[in-house]
Amino acid sequence: MTKFKAVRKKLLPFYEKNDCSFIFHNTYVDMFFYKNLTDGEIFKLENEYFFVKISSPDLVGSPVRFRENNFSYRSKDKFTLVADRFKDDSDLEYIVDRNHIKENIIIRSAQKEYSYNFFYDFSGLTLHIPSDGSCLEFINECAGRAQFRIPKPVMYDGANISSDSVYYEIEMLSAYSFILRAVADANWINSPERVFPVTIDPEMRISGNFFYKFR
Numbered sequence: 001m002t003k004f005k006a007v008r009k010k011l012l013p014f015y016e017k018n019d020c021s022f023i024f025h026n027t028y029v030d031m032f033f034y035k036n037l038t039d040g041e042i043f044k045l046e047n048e049y050f051f052v053k054i055s056s057p058d059l060v061g062s063p064v065r066f067r068e069n070n071f072s073y074r075s076k077d078k079f080t081l082v083a084d085r086f087k088d089d090s091d092l093e094y095i096v097d098r099n100h101i102k103e104n105i106i107i108r109s110a111q112k113e114y115s116y117n118f119f120y121d122f123s124g125l126t127l128h129i130p131s132d133g134s135c136l137e138f139i140n141e142c143a144g145r146a147q148f149r150i151p152k153p154v155m156y157d158g159a160n161i162s163s164d165s166v167y168y169e170i171e172m173l174s175a176y177s178f179i180l181r182a183v184a185d186a187n188w189i190n191s192p193e194r195v196f197p198v199t200i201d202p203e204m205r206i207s208g209n210f211f212y213k214f215r
Helices: none
Strands: 003-005 015-017 021-025 029-036 041-046 051-055 067-068 077-088 090-096 100-107 114-123 125-128 133-141 146-151 154-156 166-174 175-185 198-201 203-206 210-214
Touching: 021 077, 029 090, 114 125, 125 146, 175 198
Parallel strands: none
Antiparallel strands: 003 210, 015 021, 021 029, 029 041, 041 051, 051 114, 067 077, 077 090, 090 100, 100 198, 100 203, 114 175, 125 133, 133 146, 146 203, 154 198, 166 175
């Protein structure tokens, strides 16, 4: 019978950077956020058993770069990265800690429509959507458990009025790649009662205890 043994990586500093990337380490996975987004690549999660790469066709050819936001959430275990004007008049913000990658699409002004595309490419994981549709799960193929979860998105305006009139569309390209499209209700965002900016609030939750190797 095949047994599994938990793997713990050598302890590394949570945050470092080089010429190309902002790099975050937790106990089991490395997170690379690319500084230059011209090729559309945003970030990658990986260890020796799997990887997930996230990119956006909305960024291809743009001069957008990530910058560190030194004025919010800057602490030993939490950092904020911002890509200004990644599409139309919207910013792309990531708040990174050891177990979450919180993505904010920050809409600065009214547009005709609100649709944002993200391409997922992965290996060593299987995409699963629970019957209640509450989230997307990436199942670790070795451990048979959810490694990452992406809950349903919500959105809120500058007055902290929230709405669940935002959803994901998923277009499967292969067993290991898909397009995730975040679509928000233009009628709600463009209502005279709205206070900008409006933030669409997706999140990726990391389940750190499910990395295994064979023995």
